Amino acid sequence: MKETNTLVEYGAVIDPNQMVVPPDVTELDLEPGHPGLGDKEYVARRKELFALCRKHRLERLGPPIVNYTPEETRIWREVSPKLEELHRKHACAMYNRAKHDLAITQTEIPQLRTISERLERETNMHLVPAEGALPYRTFYEYIAERGFPVTQFIRHGSHPEFTPEPDMIHDCLGHVPPLMNQDYAELLTLIGKAAATTPHGDQVLALKRFSWFSIEFGLIEDHGQTKVFGAGILSSTGEIPHSLFSKDATRRPFVTETVINTDYDPSKMQKDFFIASSLPFLRRELEALVRRFNIPVL
Ligand SMILES: [Fe+2]
Helix, strand or coil: CCCCCCEEECCEEECHHHHHCCCCCCCCCCCCCCCCCCCHHHHHHHHHHHHHHHHHHHCCCCCCCCCCCHHHHHHHHHHHHHHHHHHHHHECHHHHHHHHHCCCCCCCCCCHHHHHHHHHHHHCCEEEEECCCCCHHHHHHHHHCCEEEEECCCCCCCCCCCCCCCCHHHHHHHHCHHHHCHHHHHHHHHHHHHHHHCCCHHHHHHHHHHHHHHHHCCEEEECCEEEECCHHHHCCCCHHHHHHHCCCCEEEECCHHHHHCCCCCCCCCCCEEEEECCHHHHHHHHHHHHHHCCCCCC
16 A cells, blocks of 8 residues: 555545444445335335344344245346356356356245355355445454355345345355355455454555455456456446456456555446456465565464
8 A cells, every 4th residue: 555644445535444443334224326215115125134134143143044025036037047148158167166066046046044054064164144235344354254244135126237235146146156166265264354353444445455356346367268256247247248348447467556556436337357367366465465464364
């Protein structure tokens, strides 16, 4: 990071303390412009799942079994085949293999409890039920303990291809499959340990950006081709072609110093993409960064 006390995130100056002392959101809060606002039935369902998942998270009960409604299943059945087709063409091989091994189908919304048990056997990772997007530091405190927080609600049916917040389609079809891969699991947990340990807001922000441009919106070289492995791309029918082919986006090799100094806007289609040469490369880069920051987690 540059030597400065001013931290800028999403284009605005932020309090570095905000990065290390996370706020706790105790009630469902749909942002202005959310497609579900004004739909009483949707809001009631979201509140119900918010309370259920929050209880299971705080009491460490694991993912609850959820009885999905016909409308939720309809949305899953509409979105997942479109993503599946794009994944076959553009996702990295590691992702496609893992999705297949987890037997995530296009017809039924999977139960995260079952997937969590499978992950535990494969890579010693597990899923933590989350009532919504958790503050970054809280999120990575779970990851440091090999738990991946996942939502269990589904986006609003009026815009099945769009969600302003991470929902189950984003989590389950983006983040969850790569957790089957040992290299990915180790990369993720090291980011988690480092972010949960450092007392410095600027270092948390740097790790957040490292994670954003890899785990969330990363591209990767795969058998001589550029493929997708970031969850934010993999769970969006718009972002997959945009990330690989759009003239409005840049694609550069992943250089850590550049990445940790690059701001982004999570509310828009992304304009900067970085291509990692491999997962072991990202692991080496992360270890070097953690050493440079003197975070005692290696
Ligand atoms: Fe995500």
